[in-house]
Amino acid sequence: MAFDGIVISNIVSELKQKLTGGRISKIAQPEPEELVLTIKNKKDTYRLFLSANASLPLIYLTQEAGLSPMTAPNFCMLLRKHIGNARITDVTQPGLERIVRLELEHLDELGDLRQKSLVIEIMGKHSNIIFCDGTKIVDSIKHVSAAVSSVREVLPGRDYFIPNTTGKTNPLAADKTFFSSLFSSGKNIAAILSGNFTGISNVSAEEIVYRSGLDSSLAAEACTLEEQTRLWNAFSGVMDLIRTQQFSPCIAYDNNEPKEFSAFLLTGLTEYRLQTFDSISEVLYTYYNSRSAIARMRQKSADLRHLVQNLIERTAKKADLQRRQLSDTDKREKYRIYGELLNAYGYDCPPDAKSYEVFNYYTDQMMTIPLDPTMTAKENAQKYFERYNKLKRTFEALSTLTVETENELAHLESIMTSIDIAASDIDLDEIRRELGESGYIKSHGPKGRKDNRRKCVPYHYLSSDGFDIYVGKNNYQNEELTFKFAQGNDIWMHAKKTPGSHVIIQTNGREVPDRTYEEAGSLAVYYSKAKTAPKAEVDYIERKFVKKPAGAKPGFVIYHTNYSLVASPDISSLKLISGGE
Known part of the structure; x- marks a missing residue:
């Protein structure tokens, strides 16, 4: 996340334009x-x-105003007392530091005009909001004593100053001579930008290098004079954009998930979709709200994720053991043939023999049968028939159990995919209900009476051609979407041979264009376990040909004579109508 001095410069530009002169x-x-x-x-x-x-x-x-506590904290009361009706005279940023200063003008108790400043330092764990009178600190939202920091105390009455602990240079004041002196370093060229200049993050440094046409992994000391000049031109070009306040706030999305943001276009992130905004405030609000929503959902679903992951691992081990046991039963037919051949030819078997060679009439070849020398040929035959019958019973039992275990594993993996898809507490509640009704957790739902809990709604997208596309969020919703909501001529889609959502294209009797098929296919891939793959195969068929086997798990269907297409998980061209709350 590039909350660097360049982004702060964009914020200062916006605040200066909108807040200067305001009260x-x-x-x-x-x-x-x-x-x-x-x-x-x-x-x-x-x-x-x-x-x-x-x-x-x-x-x-x-x-958003935010909810205030009933009793205001001391720092808030102090600000209300001093600058409750203050006028903002200027908004500044020292150098390209991650610091914003609000210069304030107000009348004191005697009616005299006074100047104060509110300093906001955006510096990770050292971030603070400091109220100053000239160079003196009046108070701060966080007090920092000498026991906490040996560099600077942030306490009432202390002098305010910006500590230069990094030894970095203001990039807006750098000239080509200083810039050229940095190329004696063994670091790569992106690292010398972020490591020697204030306010330039790794993301911004990578973008500057990309604009120069060079490789960011290139060692600085290996650069030619021509390459140094190209990097300087790209660097000074970005600095000129900052000086002239020609910002282009944007967010880089990986599908619908925000990955990076910047005050200028991140042209180097070619694998992401860039969305531009009118203001940097809109970028920050959108980015951090989206990221916090994703983080909150991951935190809220952590218990479910842990439970289902343990169930998946346990069931996978059971399935693997059953498959190995099933493979051991492959030799049952050999034991049956041993028994039959010994019954047919055993009369000529010498006593105390450890093996006996006979003609195998199944293959028209000779076969050597191992024998227990302490037993007669008839007794050896009986022993082989007993082994055969035991393995046959094991095979019959495991054939059923293996299918059941693999179906259970597929069901659990589909639930894990539903957890990844969940967008709200209602979605998680429905997943808990499924786990309870499947016997994995204790169910607290109503028994013998109607369930009046709110139901989660499917994702509703609008294709580029104006077709409504619906995506189920969990197995119950997949089943309802497919068998209760969709009509017979609607198009049903699902990622091939992988857990994922049912996708319905609502046709209303119209012919579906290829672009809508491709976009719906992308939704089927995106809302499946294949989401991280660059492309995946998707099955599609008219809904009337999709059936649910009797007694099958929720969301499990069968279909035949389907069509297939290959789609990527890119859904950036689709408009989300509802379901993403």
């Missing part, structure tokens, strides 16, 4: 390390979200 009308502290400032500027009202959380420091404009 702070409300100050709230919804969380111990978060602030929300409501600012009125002419006819517009803005909410500035500030977070000094060590794991997720942020600053951006938002529409």
